[in-house]
Amino acid sequence: xxxxxxxxxxxxxxxAIAVTxxxxxxxxxxxxxxxxxxxxxxxxxxxxxxxxQGIAPLRGLGYLAAAAIPFAALWAHEVPQQRxxxxxxxxxxxxxVLIVALAVRxxxxxxxxxxxxxxxxxxxxxxxxxxILAIRHGGSGDAHPLAATALVLLPLAATWIGDSCAxxxxxxxxxxxxxxxxxxxxxxxxxxxxxxxxxxxxEAYGPLVLDRVALHLGVVELAIIGTVVSVAGQVGDAAxxxxxxxxxxxxxxxxxxxxxxxxxxxxxxxxxxPVSASLFRFFGVA
Numbered sequence: 386x387x388x389x390x391x392x393x394x395x396x397x398x399x400x401a402i403a404v405t406x407x408x409x410x411x412x413x414x415x416x417x418x419x420x421x422x423x424x425x426x427x428x429x430x431x432x433x434x435x436x437x438q439g440i441a442p443l444r445g446l447g448y449l450a451a452a453a454i455p456f457a458a459l460w461a462h463e464v465p466q467q468r469x470x471x472x473x474x475x476x477x478x479x480x481x482v483l484i485v486a487l488a489v490r491x492x493x494x495x496x497x498x499x500x501x502x503x504x505x506x507x508x509x510x511x512x513x514x515x516x517i518l519a520i521r522h523g524g525s526g527d528a529h530p531l532a533a534t535a536l537v538l539l540p541l542a543a544t545w546i547g548d549s550c551a552x553x554x555x556x557x558x559x560x561x562x563x564x565x566x567x568x569x570x571x572x573x574x575x576x577x578x579x580x581x582x583x584x585x586x587x588e589a590y591g592p593l594v595l596d597r598v599a600l601h602l603g604v605v606e607l608a609i610i611g612t613v614v615s616v617a618g619q620v621g622d623a624a625x626x627x628x629x630x631x632x633x634x635x636x637x638x639x640x641x642x643x644x645x646x647x648x649x650x651x652x653x654x655x656x657x658x659p660v661s662a663s664l665f666r667f668f669g670v671a
Contacts, residue, residue, distance in 0.1 A: 420455035427510025430637040451511040516658040523671035532598040540661035547583030554578020580615040587611030621656030
């Protein structure tokens with residue numbers, strides 16, 4: 386019998402993946418809007434972590450920046466000459482954060498911590514996932530949306546399949562714990578299984594998908610992508626687990642049925658997407 390939690394996970398994941406793929410293919414401002422929503426929800430969860438420790442971030446300004454960052458990234462892509470304007474806007478946003486902290490936080494209100502958490506949530510929950518836009522619209526992505534979509538899906542598929550392989554290997558082989566304090570259920574066997582699963586996924590994805598849309602990556606390049614994506618994803622997962630351990634939570638929220646919060650679902654991708662964008666740029670395909 387399939388557990389009710391697994392049924393909920395599947396019932397949510399199947400349509401969510403389908404919608405996500407469609408939005409990635411559409412790209413542009415629709416994809417930017419999706420990342421903006423994800424950014425705001427992720428920032429909210431970071432701010433909730435802070436609240437549990439008696440820290441009061443400047444939520445309004447944080448949500449404003451988290452929502453604006455993906456659109457700023459798109460604008461910088463479409464109108465490169467306005468990139469300086471975006472940098473100035475970011476600086477003036479930081480001024481606003483500091484001024485509001487000065488006005489409403491006394492020394493006893495932990496202003497330094499409040500400002501730090503406000504800024505960090507935007508960087509972590511919105512800037513990092515915005516690298517999906519760099520992959521989707523990098524190179525000739527605007528002219529070849531199918532090829533660009535296929536490229537975006539490579540690190541996603543390697544991460545998701547690698548995670549499943551890590552869980553299976555950890556369950557089957559057990560063994561020494563990878564990080565008992567941060568992730569007590571993860572093992573070295575699971576970590577190795579995750580790397581091998583992502584590596585195999587990347588090696589299969591190249592000839593089966595990328596070659597069919599005129600994007601070619603060699604065996605060595607695919608091996609590098611699969612390995613680095615898996616390691617980055619596992620580090621991203623551990624980083625989010627560290628935050629949750631600090632505040633004593635199992636899930637970042639209960640927003641997504643059977644899955645926890647936005648941070649729980651995207652923790653690996655926060656590291657995977659920037660790393661993948663860098664590798665694709667280095668290999669000349671994005």
